[in-house]
Amino acid sequence: MVEIHPNPPLRKGGFWVTSDPQGQAQCMVKEARWVAKQHNTQLENPCPSVFDALHHLANKKQAHLCMHGNYDRKNPIASGLQLQGKTDTQPAIKLPLWTCTQLPSTLDIIILSACESNLTGQQTEGLLTPIGIGPSLAAAGVKTVVGTLWSCNGLAALCFNYYFYKIAQQNPQMPWHIVAANARKALKQMGQEDLENIATEFNLDDKNPCYELLDQLASTALFIPPFEDFSYWACFSVLGNVQRQQN
Numbered sequence: 001m002v003e004i005h006p007n008p009p010l011r012k013g014g015f016w017v018t019s020d021p022q023g024q025a026q027c028m029v030k031e032a033r034w035v036a037k038q039h040n041t042q043l044e045n046p047c048p049s050v051f052d053a054l055h056h057l058a059n060k061k062q063a064h065l066c067m068h069g070n071y072d073r074k075n076p077i078a079s080g081l082q083l084q085g086k087t088d089t090q091p092a093i094k095l096p097l098w099t100c101t102q103l104p105s106t107l108d109i110i111i112l113s114a115c116e117s118n119l120t121g122q123q124t125e126g127l128l129t130p131i132g133i134g135p136s137l138a139a140a141g142v143k144t145v146v147g148t149l150w151s152c153n154g155l156a157a158l159c160f161n162y163y164f165y166k167i168a169q170q171n172p173q174m175p176w177h178i179v180a181a182n183a184r185k186a187l188k189q190m191g192q193e194d195l196e197n198i199a200t201e202f203n204l205d206d207k208n209p210c211y212e213l214l215d216q217l218a219s220t221a222l223f224i225p226p227f228e229d230f231s232y233w234a235c236f237s238v239l240g241n242v243q244r245q246q247n
Contacts, residue, residue, distance in 0.1 A: 016056040018044040019066035022085030025209035026154030028066035030202045031113060031161060035064045038165055046084040046093065053083060053095050057137070058103040062110070064161075069114030069133055069148070076131045081114055097136050105141040108245040109176070111164070112137075113157045118147030118237050138240045144176050148235040155213040156232040159198055160187045164236075177242040188233040192221035 017039065019032035029045065036043040039062075047053050056063060068082040076097070083093040112118070118134035134145040146164070148157075163183035168174070174182075195218055198204070204211045217226035227233055 013059070013061050015039040015041045016044065016060040016063040017041060017065075018047045018053075018056075018083070020068060020082055020084050021046050022087065023067060023154070025212070026068075027158040027202075027210035027213065028113070028154065030204065030208065030210050031158040032064065032066040034158075034202055035066075035111075035161065035165070038169075050083065050093065050095055050099060054099060054103055057100065057105050057107065057110075057140070057142075059106055061106065061108050063107055064111045064113065066113040066157075069112065069117040071116035071119045071132060076120075079116075079131075079133055081112070081117070081133060097131070097133055100133070100136050101140050103140065105137065107137075107142040109144040109146065110137060110142050111161065112145065112147040113152075113161060115148060115151040118145060118239055119149050134239055142240065143245065144238065144240040144242065146176070146180060146236070146238050149237055150231075150235050152235050153213070153227075153232055155210065155217070156187060156227050157236075158202065158210070159190060159194075159227070160184065160233070160236050162198065162201065163187060173244065175242040175244065177238045180236055180238045184233045184236055187227050188225060190221070190225055190227055192218060195221055195226065 017032050017036045019028045021029060023029060032043050032045065065081065068085070070079055070082070072078040078097070080094050080096040083095055086092040112134060118132065120132040120135055134147040138145050160183050163186040164179060167182050168179045171179070195214055199211070199214055204214055220226050
C-alpha cells in the first residue's frame with residue numbers, strides 16, 4: 001500500500017504575498033520580500049500551483065502579488081497573471097483571468113504589482129461589460145483592488161508600494177484612494193537621497209539585477225526627479241471600496 005502524506009492545510013485569514021521568482025530584474029522578488037517582512041509572514045516564492053493561488057484568493061484577508069500581468073485587448077477574458085516565468089526545467093505557471101471568478105473571495109484588499117492589472121477596455125464582444133484582471137477579482141468579492149493601468153517600471157512599482165504601505169501604516173483611518181494618491185505624489189517627487197534610502201531599505205546592491213534600474217536613475221536624480229514623468233507614477237489606481245476595513 002502506498003502511504004500518502006498530504007500537504008499541510010492552508011490557513012484561513014491572514015496575509016498572502018507571492019512573487020514570480022523570475023522577476024529579479026524587475027525588482028519583484030525584492031519588493032515581495034519587503035512586503036512579507038512588513039506583515040510578519042513568509043514569502044511564497046513561487047506559488048506552488050494555480051489551485052493554491054485560488055485557495056488563497058478565497059480564504060485570505062489581504063494579498064500582495066508581484067508578477068507579470070497581461071491584458072489581452074483582442075480577447076480580454078484571456079488576460080491573466082503569471083505566477084512563475086518559464087525556466088529551463090518547467091513551463092510558465094499562469095493564472096488565467098477566468099479562474100479568478102470561479103470562487104468567491106474573502107480578501108479585503110489585494111495589491112496587484114503587475115502590469116495592466118486594473119486595465120479594462122471596450123474589446124468585449126460577447127461579454128456584458130468591460131473586463132480586466134482587477135475588475136474580475138472585484139466581481140469575485142475582493143473589496144479593494146490596487147493595480148496599474150499600463151505597463152509599469154519595476155523599480156517605480158517597488159517605490160510606490162513602499163510609500164503606499166508606510167502611509168497606510170502611519171494613517172490607519174485614511175481611505176485607500178487617498179493613501180494611493182499620497183504614494184503617487186511621493187513617487188513623483190523622489191530625489192537622489194530617496195533612492196539611496198530605498199537601496200538601503202530593500203538591500204539593493206550591485207549584485208542584484210534590480211540595482212541596475214536604480215543605478216540608471218541615480219545620475220539623473222541629481223537634477224530632476226527620476227519618476228517625474230507621468231508614465232511612472234500615474235498608472236497606480238484603486239478600484240472598489242476605498243474605506244479601510246476595521247479588524
